Amino acid sequence: MQHYWFGDVSDDGQCVQAPSDIAALASRFRSLHPDMAGLVVLSVDTAIACGWVPDRPEYIRRLRKVCIAIAEEEIATYYAQSDRELLQMVRMLDEMDSVVNLLSERATEWYIVRNPGFSRKYRAITAKKMVARMKGDSSTPLSRVAADIERISATRSALMRDVSSLADRVAPNCSALVGGLVAARLIAKAGGLRELASLPASTVQVIGAENALFTHLRSATPPPKHGIIFQHRRVHNAPKDLRGRVARVLAGKLAIAARIDYFRNEADPEFLESAQARIDGAGADT
Amino acid sequence: MIRIDGVLVSPGEGGVYGERMLKGYRVWDPYRSKLAALVHSGKAPDLLFGMVVLYLGAANGTTVSHVADYVDTVYAVEYAPRPMQDLLEVARRRKNVVPIFGDATRPSGYASIVESVDLLYQDVAQPDQVGIFMKNAAFLKESGIAVLMLKARSVDVRRDPAEITRETVAALEAGGFLVGHVCRLDPYHRDHAAIVVTRR
Numbered sequence: 290m291q292h293y294w295f296g297d298v299s300d301d302g303q304c305v306q307a308p309s310d311i312a313a314l315a316s317r318f319r320s321l322h323p324d325m326a327g328l329v330v331l332s333v334d335t336a337i338a339c340g341w342v343p344d345r346p347e348y349i350r351r352l353r354k355v356c357i358a359i360a361e362e363e364i365a366t367y368y369a370q371s372d373r374e375l376l377q378m379v380r381m382l383d384e385m386d387s388v389v390n391l392l393s394e395r396a397t398e399w400y401i402v403r404n405p406g407f408s409r410k411y412r413a414i415t416a417k418k419m420v421a422r423m424k425g426d427s428s429t430p431l432s433r434v435a436a437d438i439e440r441i442s443a444t445r446s447a448l449m450r451d452v453s454s455l456a457d458r459v460a461p462n463c464s465a466l467v468g469g470l471v472a473a474r475l476i477a478k479a480g481g482l483r484e485l486a487s488l489p490a491s492t493v494q495v496i497g498a499e500n501a502l503f504t505h506l507r508s509a510t511p512p513p514k515h516g517i518i519f520q521h522r523r524v525h526n527a528p529k530d531l532r533g534r535v536a537r538v539l540a541g542k543l544a545i546a547a548r549i550d551y552f553r554n555e556a557d558p559e560f561l562e563s564a565q566a567r568i569d570g571a572g573a574d575t
Numbered sequence: 576m577i578r579i580d581g582v583l584v585s586p587g588e589g590g591v592y593g594e595r596m597l598k599g600y601r602v603w604d605p606y607r608s609k610l611a612a613l614v615h616s617g618k619a620p621d622l623l624f625g626m627v628v629l630y631l632g633a634a635n636g637t638t639v640s641h642v643a644d645y646v647d648t649v650y651a652v653e654y655a656p657r658p659m660q661d662l663l664e665v666a667r668r669r670k671n672v673v674p675i676f677g678d679a680t681r682p683s684g685y686a687s688i689v690e691s692v693d694l695l696y697q698d699v700a701q702p703d704q705v706g707i708f709m710k711n712a713a714f715l716k717e718s719g720i721a722v723l724m725l726k727a728r729s730v731d732v733r734r735d736p737a738e739i740t741r742e743t744v745a746a747l748e749a750g751g752f753l754v755g756h757v758c759r760l761d762p763y764h765r766d767h768a769a770i771v772v773t774r775r
Contacts (some may be wrong), residue, residue, distance in 0.1 A: 294688045309756040321687040330684075331692040347647060351689060353666065353673050367656040413676055417717055423590055 291329050293340045294355065295319050304339040314355045344410070372460045372482040373574035378452045384453050385445040392438050393420055417442070418476065460485075461556040466539070466564060467521045474517050475543070486544075486551035493547070494518065494540035518561035527572045538571040576621060578615055581599045583611055587644035591665060592637050601644065605763045608638040609698060612736030612763035615697070618756040620694060620720040620772060622646050629692040629714050631679040633708065634658045636672070642696070643669045650689050654678045672765035684712050689714050695721040700729040706744045708772075712752070715774070723747070723770040724760075736766045744770060751775055 291298045294314060296306040301501070307317050333348050342348040367373070392417045400423050401407055420442075423435035453469030458481055463472035478496045479485035485493070495502050497516030505512045515536035519525055527535045542564040549557050577584050577600060584600035592617055595602040603613040613619040622628075622645035633639045633651035634676040637657045643649045643665075652675045653659045665707070666674040677685040679699055696714045697708055713720055725743055726739055727736030747770065752764050 292687055318687060322683045323686045325683050325686060325713055328686055328713060331687070331689065333690055349673065353670070356675055356688065361660055362673050364659055364663075389681065409583045423668050462599060488633065503732070533716045535663060 291331075292321050293331050293336070294321065294352070295336050296339055298335055298339065302338075304335070306339060306341055311355055311358050315359045318355065318359060339465055370481070370483075372476055375452065375455050375473055376458050376477050376481065378448060378455065379473045382445065382448050382452055385441060385448065389442050389445060390439060392434070392441070393424035396420065396423055396431065396434055398440060399434075403429075403431065459554075460547065460550040461554070462549045462561060463543060465556060465561050466516075466543055466568070467518065468548050471517060471520050474520075475547075478517060482547065482551050486547040488547075490537075490541040490543065490564070492546050494536055515540075523568055523572050531572060535568065535571045539568050542568060576619075578626055583614055585641040585644035586688075588668065591607050591640045591668075592635070601641065603641045606739065609723070609760055609764055609767060610638050610642065610696065612760045613722065613724075613758065613771075614666070615763070616758045616760075619769075620722065620771060622694070626693040628647040628694045628696060629688060629689060629711065631695075631697040631711060633662050633674070634698075636662040638698070639672060639742075640665050640669060643672050646694075647671060648673065650675060650685075650692070652677050652679050652685060672678065677773055679711060682713065691716045693719050693720075695719060696724075697722070698724040698726075700726050702730055704730060705743055705750070708747070709750050711775075717774060719774070721752070721772040723732070723772060725768045727766045727768065736768070740768045740770075747772055 290300065294317065298304045301364065307314060334343050337350055338344055341452065342351060397409075397419055401421075412423070420438050424432050424439060441461055448468065452473045456469035456473040456476070457464045460472050460476060463475065466472075467475075475496055476482050478483050479488055488496075490531070495513050495516045496518075498513035499516075499575050501510070501513035504510050514533040515524055518536055518539055521539060524532055524536050524539060545560070546564065549560060577586065579597050581598060582597060583603045583605070583698065584597055585603050586600055589596045589601050591601070594604065603611045603614075605615045610619065615753050622642060624645070624647065626646040628646050628649045630639055630642065630644055630651045632767050633653040636651065639649055639651045639765060640660065648671050650673045651662060653662050654677065661672070666672040675688065675690075679697070680701065680703070692714050693716055695711060697704070697711065697723060701707060704723065708721070711755050724744070725740060727734075727739040730739050740757060744757060747754055751774070752772045753775045754770060756773055758769050760767040760769055
């Protein structure tokens, strides 16, 4: 017996047609996983002999309808996952960061042309103050640009808070361990919560340090100790010789947290407490 | 295959991805499409009017649209949702493209809809490209031809692409296939090799 999308065909050529509406055909298709070993590859002639369609063009027309309907549904389900938007938000955030930096650097150069005596040396002027100063240079083209840069930075800060709070909801355990922003960055780098949850801890440890990792694999440089998780205070505050250990422990707990987040999607206080204790313990010199 | 003043083109409705038009034909750029690059090498199997093609790794449907201009039917398999959106748009306009949201590593997922094909074309960024090819060869007719676009960097970034190509060819031959032609796609595509295969 062969099971095709249009019906079941027995070995002696007897054929039972499937119901013909698209939704039923789509769900039939999903349930069919013929064994490749015993497979008799479909022939359109069989479908015609079966009385399913009069000719090949009609066969292809109907098959296309079903396939397009299935694909549309799968795509819709995929984008309905809660981490899809988070991914775009994190990437937009990083993009805005680099845009703001580029723009303010360029604007500073412009400002110096207009104010030849100016220098940033010995004055500790942050980029933000610099932009504010340029904006004060009343209603010139430069001040208009500076005002826009300020607006983008404001949008960026708001977006950062949004990312953090969305991450709290999408990945409560990861967010509790390393904060919403770092958790969101991990998810974005991994390509999604499901993807992060299926990574081994050793990979989680070096997500974001791909350059160092591949340089290490190609040549004799030391392996990276940490990637994005360096941003966690327990890692970057740890003394240099303990950082590797802290990063390793943190990554281990994060890998577990990601799995709890993906499969249960709720905070697990008991796990969080023991994980936190373990991470704090790893930083203590023994 | 149609060439106009040495430029590879395909007949069909233009404007799929902003491709240039030449005397009413769509220019098929070897820098964008690996199959076009293989055609430039002169050793690509001809795309004929009556052919049925199984295309694994259809991506955004760029190459698929050109293949569909030449052949009868293209079964286009893609696994990632984002490129699938573009492929669907191509399939809505091109009535001989059957878009399949499926995983080429698990052909049983679409075995209930794919008929036997004259050409199996595989362009997937996966480590086990030979394994995927072997599984999907079930759909290939006895007289069929297969083209395997080997992405050496997806098999192993750390190893020499030429060595990976040699290994792949050996694996295909051990699997009962006849390797007709192997060609590097330089300068159009780096670290890619095209392998043209028939059944022994």
